[in-house]
Amino acid sequence: MSTTDEVVIALTAVEKSFGSQKVLDGVSLQVRAGTTTVIVGGSGQGKSVILKHMLGLLQPDAGRVEVFGEDLARCDRRTLQRIRGAFGVLFQNVALFDSMSVYDNVALPLRERTGESETVIRRRVRDKLALMGLEGQEQKFPAQLSGGMKKRVGLARALVLDPKVVFFDEPTTGLDVSRSNEMYRLFFETQKQLNYTAVIVSHDVPKIFKLSDYVALMAQGRLQGCLSPEAFQLSDNPLIRAFVRETMGPIYSSETEEVPRHETLSS
Numbered sequence: 001m002s003t004t005d006e007v008v009i010a011l012t013a014v015e016k017s018f019g020s021q022k023v024l025d026g027v028s029l030q031v032r033a034g035t036t037t038v039i040v041g042g043s044g045q046g047k048s049v050i051l052k053h054m055l056g057l058l059q060p061d062a063g064r065v066e067v068f069g070e071d072l073a074r075c076d077r078r079t080l081q082r083i084r085g086a087f088g089v090l091f092q093n094v095a096l097f098d099s100m101s102v103y104d105n106v107a108l109p110l111r112e113r114t115g116e117s118e119t120v121i122r123r124r125v126r127d128k129l130a131l132m133g134l135e136g137q138e139q140k141f142p143a144q145l146s147g148g149m150k151k152r153v154g155l156a157r158a159l160v161l162d163p164k165v166v167f168f169d170e171p172t173t174g175l176d177v178s179r180s181n182e183m184y185r186l187f188f189e190t191q192k193q194l195n196y197t198a199v200i201v202s203h204d205v206p207k208i209f210k211l212s213d214y215v216a217l218m219a220q221g222r223l224q225g226c227l228s229p230e231a232f233q234l235s236d237n238p239l240i241r242a243f244v245r246e247t248m249g250p251i252y253s254s255e256t257e258e259v260p261r262h263e264t265l266s267s
């Protein structure tokens, strides 16, 4: 994976409330080109709300969201379309169109957003399906696929425009261990091959750490550090420490109740 210092997405002091509920209370984050940034945190902490700001689906009450150097709140519709054209999205429910075949589901972004001929579209769709191990499945419909296959079709569709940035929201929800491992292997391989920047919201700790360059914890309306997985696990931030303890087990925390030495010795 080649990474640069280029900042692809920058959130600066973003605030967002829904009614009287303040969900984002000064969130700042920089996502660098070619890296994988994972946002973790408890339920309802605002992780998906952050992704929606990055996608331009929600506007901040205060602060700035910049993508490729453009302030999303200030750019015109054409610029926003161009930016979104460089995005791929895989959300937990995948949202395939049930009435369309696998082939047509994956071809859809190419048909909607490019003027490519059907010959070129066929080649690009088949390339992506092959990358996902889905050769020979083109004519099936979503109802005929397993959960893992649906996710792979969703990933093929998310990548078919060769996006610069791919957003994943809980990409392995509902999959068993071996299927979610398969998805992780596909992220890893496709990212290496296509060199996209990835922003992932996931509960799959600690497994997701293996994939990530940076881990950010969302808690109490703020991002509590955006650190390498190693630094995250060793952080002094009390909220990160509590999260690590809860999700990764006592082996990573020095605050576990140790068996008093004399008990060990006398037994």
Ligand SMILES: Nc1ncnc2c1ncn2[C@@H]1O[C@H](COP(=O)(O)OP(=O)(O)OP(=O)(O)O)[C@@H](O)[C@H]1O
Pocket: 018, 023, 041, 042, 043, 044, 045, 046, 047, 048, 049, 050
């Ligand atoms: N459009 C909206 N209108 C009102 N409230 C919203 C809206 N979107 C999100 N919220 C609220 O904002 C809070 C954060 O939601 P969000 O979906 O970002 O949580 P999350 O961290 O992704 O949680 P989970 O891990 O459970 O998916 C929740 O309390 C949610 O109800």
